[in-house]
Amino acid sequence: MPLTFDLQRRPDPASDERRAEIHANPGFGVHFTDHMLTATWTQGQGWHSGHVGAYGPIQVMPSAAVLHYAQEIFEGLKAYRHADGSVWSFRPEANAQRMQRSARRLALPELPTEDFIASLEALLAVDEPWVPQAGTGETSLYLRPFIFASEAFLGVRPAREVTYCVIASPAGPYFAGGLKPVTLWLSQHYARAGAGGTGSAKCGGNYASSLAGQLEGIENGCDQAVFLDSGSQTYIEELGGMNLFFVTRDNRLVTPELTGSILEGVTRSSILELSKELGLDPEERRIPIEEWKDGVASGEIREVFACGTAAVVTPVGELRWDGGSAPSTAGTDGGEVTHAIRSALLDIQYGRTEDTHGWLTRLA
Template identity: 60%
Template sequence: MSTTTPTSLSSFEIRPTATPTSDEDRAAALAAPRFGTVFTDHMARISWSEDQGWHDRRVEAYGPLLLDPATAVLHYAQEIFEGMKAYRHADGSVWTFRPWANAERFARSARRLALPELSEEDFLGSLAALVATDAAWVPSGEETSLYLRPFMYASEAFLGVRPSRAAEYLVIASPVGPYFASGVQPVSIWVAEDYHRAGAGGTGAAKCGGNYAASLLPQQEAYALGYDQVCFLDASTNTLVEELGGMNVFLVHADGSVSTPELSGSILEGVTRSSILQLLRDAGHQVHERPVPLTELRAGLEDGSVAEVFACGTAAVVTPIGRLGGQGFDLTVGDGSAGPVTSSVRSELMDIQYGRVADRHGWLHRLL
């Protein structure tokens, strides 16, 4: 359900920075925002200990973290994160998109990584507190937003393989423009058959850094081969399409139906993914969440029964895929350009996020 009034900020103490960014420097940063390179003046933070639970809710100056060399996260990778955006609407208000879904996934990720679960109230409150404090950093240009990065890490200084007895939760924010500076262009995908992102019973369904670290070498190899991104197959059979390093995958068939790999426990349950599933169904498409064999995808591209392929995620929203390659094949998707279904669902989703059309599913949540 959408929320039309800002989340209460009362539980967070605001500790303003002593060195705020000047209006001139902030304006320069907002004029051409680059993804994840410039950050706002503050960060939201909550501490946790086994004895005290969650405590010391505050917004404080953005700055380096002081970590003991024995801090658990540095040795055992016990950490999780989320990615979401705050959107400036035409009336100046600031909204985010389905944050309760991110809060729920954050709690699931915490559970899988043996970290303390954060309540939805604290999760939403931290977003509202940071955005209210750094409201001037929310851009208003076309396809611009304030990217929000909540994360949690094991902060106990202890060398031992057990769950940490202390943790820190933070939210940092970065003004961003379009993920692809040159505009929405079809990307090329290399199918990795020698590497896997995650396996059955692993952490594939959790949003933790280790999953992304595992994707970096095959991504690097894909670049060297002339491809933009890498697609992973399932670890059990090495035959089923799963996801890209950070995005879910959709196939649009020539008959108008749409398929996407089913959630198997090794695929991240994307908030953008579930939103697109709903929008496609609203538009009358038959949508199938099911296993997608690579052989089926290849055959569909060769005979034209697969007309479009696209990827989706918070950062890039919806990205058309124009080329799919792998060991022994190099195929063009359709005519190599963004197809009508891909373009339509991308436009509709962004129109909802920016408040340009009615939010009929109650997905928007007001922050300011």
């Protein structure tokens, strides 16, 4: 039976003036809308008790399983305002399907795709004014659905009570300084995920495990860290939260293949499909780190970029590691292919071009 969501409006919503103030400088993940959505899953009853209420603290017991065994997953997607005032999301069914795959890996109950999309619609029905206006630059409302084990129980087994939530945050560009190449640190002491682990699931543990490498990179003047396979430390995998692409001299668009320890990004799969329309030959395979180092030096690799929901497409500049570096191919703001792919994605998301792929879903 499909989930339904009752609504209890908060008595003290933000004023129009306060929303306008936030929209003028939203940052990323700093401010949150008036409401949040919750639902509960219990063994034997399934999903129930859908509710939209005031954004605020979540009450859990100190023995809640998530606090001890990290049984949780999340998603990230955006709501975009189009020129006619309508609000749309980009491939939400792909996010729903990935959340289902993550749930299976973390032994959590799966939320049906129709309930996932209905939850976004229910929250937007009340918080639609929080979606920034069209024509205000690269702004959107970031949506964060997540599931966690809320059962009060200390024992290593799948939880018998689980909570689903959706919160929302007005967002500006992910990199506040504008589109400029990021410098990457090659992590040689840490791995983001290993074979048979949770690398292909979108769970918090993967991001926590990337932080030590990221801090190491920051200490060496870099913006982010790139991780290699945990077994041989030979093959490129991904950044802490973004997938990587390489543009070759002969117009191939190469990205690391999905090995089970790499997250299958929605932006990644969209780029692979769009690339054919831009005259590129997409290729998924294992990429040795030496190929990156040698390729940018020889000119065989002419552009490198990273992608993800938050940052969309970001040019990659210099690659550094302990004892050396590989030069940037990005110039001051990225290459021609990077810009073409980024523009193609944004034009679809913001309704500036026809959605020939059927990727957009109207939320409000």
